[in-house]
Amino acid sequence: MQTNIFQRFFPSSETVLVHQDGSQLTIPSEGVEITLHTRENEHDPYCAELISGEHYATIGFSFEGKELSNYDGVFWIPQEVGMMLKDAGYVVPEDCFS
Numbered sequence: 001m002q003t004n005i006f007q008r009f010f011p012s013s014e015t016v017l018v019h020q021d022g023s024q025l026t027i028p029s030e031g032v033e034i035t036l037h038t039r040e041n042e043h044d045p046y047c048a049e050l051i052s053g054e055h056y057a058t059i060g061f062s063f064e065g066k067e068l069s070n071y072d073g074v075f076w077i078p079q080e081v082g083m084m085l086k087d088a089g090y091v092v093p094e095d096c097f098s
Contacts, residue, residue, distance in 0.1 A: 005045055006036040006088050010080050013052070034080055036088065045088070047073075048081045067091040 011031040032052040036045040050057045059081060062070040068090060071077055082092045 003038050003040060004035050005038050005043075006084055007033070008080075008084055009033045013078075013080055032078075032080065034078075034084055036084055045085070045090075048084070050078070050081070061085075063090065068093065068096060071096065 009031060010033075013032040030053055032050055035049045035051075037047050037049060038045055044063050045061055047061060048059045050059070057074065059071055059073045059077065061068060066089060068085065077092070077096045079097060082097060085092050
């Protein structure tokens with residue numbers, strides 16, 4: 001079971017997602033809703049869910065303590081996801097962003 005720990009809507013987001021296969025998805029400027037999820041009885045988020053119109057992406061996370069050590073599902077983490085992780089008390093290395 002998953003639980004939401006943090007949810008935010010970015011109304012003017014123009015996020016660009018680059019998938020692991022190198023293809024690029026530009027999320028439209030209608031905004032993006034991002035939700036960080038945890039597993040039941042855990043505190044660290046294990047993924048971020050991004051939804052904008054009919055576009056959807058999930059980014060998986062691994063942490064060492066409070067520092068993001070790995071992610072999967074995209075080539076780079078959108079700035080908005082990094083902002084949410086930082087606001088939730090996590091350290092996100094600058095090399096995670098495009």
